[in-house]
Amino acid sequence: RKEVEQDPGPFNVPEGATVAFNCTYSNSASQSFFWYRQDCRKEPKLLMSVYSSGNEDGRFTAQLNRASQYISLLIRDSKLSDSATYLCVVNMGSWIIFGKGTRLHILP
């Protein structure tokens, strides 16, 4: 099965800054995409779905680039509570692959 790749980080970012990370996927037949957030020793939780036209939820913006086969997540005005691991998810219809996650540390 094709892979989903993420920069593992960690990204150390000062509070209030903007941070962005990408996730690349290799299967062009991938159908749907999501960003999940996972806190230490907790379960993954849905952050947002990623739509073809791009979508925004408060300080979070997700983008999909099918031509280059990547999705991105942008966090504006970062908060200490944004510190977590961010997992991208690719649903290929017949299988689901999670990226290994990008660790984000927001520094006070």
Added chain:
Amino acid sequence: DAGVIQSPRHEVTEMGQEVTLRCKPISGHNSLFWYRQTMMRGLELLIYFNNNVPIDDSGMPEDRFSAKMPNASFSTLKIQPSEPRDSAVYFCASSGTGNNQPQHFGDGTRLSIL
């Protein structure tokens, strides 16, 4: 509204023992997924069910692993015999029908095989 419920939360057992993990999906969800998470390999899909039927179990690492879903509200993942390398966090997740439906995860079972 209850989320996905997994039990036990933690299990420590000796190698060679049978381990059974349990999951109750969210009511009304048609799809159920079993994952394993380790530091080295990340979150891996083991098997998933649609309407109680196993659709793809190609992620199951070996014949020692088996999963069942006897009804819409209950699933088990069994390891027999267990080995130390099976130590991981095992998550169950459920979703509605359709590829655009996000998955909702249980709290996971932390399994340690000594």
